[in-house]
Every structure is written in structure tokens, then in C-alpha cells.
Amino acid sequence: MTEESPGIDDLDARLLLLLTDEPRLGVLECSRRLGVARGTVQARMDRLDRRGVLTGFPPAVDLAAMGYGLTAFAVLEIAQGKRGEVATRLHAIPEVCEVHATTGEGDLLVRMVAQNNADLQRVIDRVVNVEWVRRTSTSIALSTPIPPRVRPLLERAVRQSG
């Protein structure tokens, strides 16, 4: 056990890849597909979430199908030292789906969704009117050429250690 905190090995990666493609698979079925014993898969999954790599199997909800067809991004420039305060206020806005603190021109990058143009207007207003937000720049997502993905990194992990 020289040093194993970082990184995952070949079998781990193949397991995650398999689960990425077919999340509903049970432990037994995984073991069959990977050609290993059931206990091994069980042990690997235990280890992966003990290490925090596999944090769970959250349901993937398609916001567009739920009626939230619009996505927009806003870059906020905020008053010195008020990042925490602003984040808290953004937290209270349901349509705000993600916030990152960044270096560079803006201070916060916000992703939000809305049901239609009027709704988006309302959401954006609410975001830019948050206290201590000084300047904002908003853009609407027209399409998503690459949806959130992890697969390529897992594939590389397979080749590296396989």
C-alpha cells in the first residue's frame, strides 16, 4: 500500500465506465460483464465510495423535460469580501443551479434555468439584483454541444493502467 489515495486502477475505471453506460446494473451483473467475482465488484464499489470517488447514483433529471427549457449563464462582479454573502443569497433562488467562484474578470459564474423568456427575465433580474452584485454579464445557452461528461477521463484511466 505504497500510495493509493489518488487515482484509480484499471478495474475501478472499467467498473465506473460500465456503470456510466448502464447505471441500472446490479453488482452481480457488473461482475459478470467484467469477468471478476461478485465480491470483488462489491469491494471495489465500497472502496470507491469510501475514497469519495463514487459519491452515489443521483437521479438524472432533465430540466428541459420538466419545463425548464432555457439555460443561462451570468458572470457576476461583486463587492470586495462579499462572496459568501452573495452565494448565500443566490442559494435562495431555486433557478440557480450552479455557482462557481472564479479568477479573472468576474467573481462568480452562475448557471440558471427558466421556463420561458419572461421567466428568464424574472430570474435574471432576481440574480443581478442580489445585494453586493456590482456588475453582471449574462448570456443564454443556445445549445449544449458537449453535455456534462466524465467518460473520456475514465477511458483514459483504463488505458493508462490497463
Next chain:
Amino acid sequence: MTEESPGIDDLDARLLLLLTDEPRLGVLECSRRLGVARGTVQARMDRLDRRGVLTGFPPAVDLAAMGYGLTAFAVLEIAQGKRGEVATRLHAIPEVCEVHATTGEGDLLVRMVAQNNADLQRVIDRVVNVEWVRRTSTSIALSTPIPPRVRPLLERAVRQSG
């Protein structure tokens, strides 16, 4: 059944909320917690993914725990009419985890990850050197005050129709 394609009802929302909090729950356990029959939960889940609302239960992989501790965003301005081409090329870069086409100053918003500063340098170079990319603006994510979330919207759906 006046109009039901968009939106979800109270029970749907409570089900999704439950699964959001405890993704590992089986159908039977869900039915117990929601106080409905097992068949109902089964029917709801079927309908939700037939409608495309519930797209699956992908494994949540923590990239930081996998060694990719750095996240960066880049806004790309690209040559007229080359969005598709650029997207294809970005697709080939494993560290590129997400791309949106946007209105506004830039044309593409790119999210990428890296293992360390040197690695990030390499990734950014690779992204900005993609053909037809004219101008770029990159920023590093220092923290993520609000990680990707859907919960608040589900909670509202519960209150609205409940």
C-alpha cells in the same frame, strides 16, 4: 388530463426528491416512504423516463477525488460558422467536461478539469489552440459555492401541486 406533457405533479416531485436524497432506494422502499402502493411508484418511474424527465441514475464520480482537482472555464470566440467544427475538436479533448454555445460576447463556454497547474496549462493550451478559435478568456474555479443541484426546483414542484 388537460395538458400533461410539461411539468410533473406532486407525487412525481416527491419521488424525485426522495431519490435525490437517497438514490440507492429501491422501488419498494420508495413506496413505503411515500405511502403509496409499489405499483404506483413503478408506474411513476416508468412514466417519468418515458417522458424523458428521469434520464437515469448515472454514477456520480468526484473528479477531485480522482486526481482532477482543478476546474477552469474558458469562453471561446470562434470563426463564423465554425461552431460545429470547433465542438468536434473539443470533443476529442478528454479534460473538456462540458461545452455550451452561448449568446453574448463569447460563442462557446467550456468547462475543463486538470490534475495540477502544469496539467491545466497543457489543457488550456490545447483548447485555445483548436482551429478556428480566435479569442479566448480563461478563468479558474477557486471554489464551488453551489454545486450542481436540482433540488430547489423539485421542492417548488411539490409545493405548487401539493
Next chain:
DNA sequence: GGCAAACTGAACACTCTGCTCAGGGAGGGG
């Protein structure tokens, strides 16, 4: 009043799960 849709509760056979155990390499240290 009657119909269609949805929910209930029960039953069936089947499969998977969590857990435990003994045994078999592979690698490191003495």
C-alpha cells in the same frame, strides 16, 4: 350514469443482495 385512468393490495416465481467462509496466488520483509 358510465367510461377511462389511476391507485391499491395481493400473489407468483425469480433474481439479487448482504454476509460469511475457506482457499489460492502475488508481492514485500525478514
Next chain:
DNA sequence: CCCCTCCCTGAGCAGAGTGTTCAGTTTGCC
């Protein structure tokens, strides 16, 4: 060279959950 530890294997067991089907009840609409 042997020993010890770690990991994987393959097997077994009781218990629980799964998919599926069914008839009966409730609900809302025409």
C-alpha cells in the same frame, strides 16, 4: 527461502426486492 498480508475467487445461505399480473376500488370527465 519462508512467512505474512492483501486481494481475488467461488461457494453457500437467508432474506429482501424485482418484474409481472390480477381483480377491485376510487377519481374525474363526458
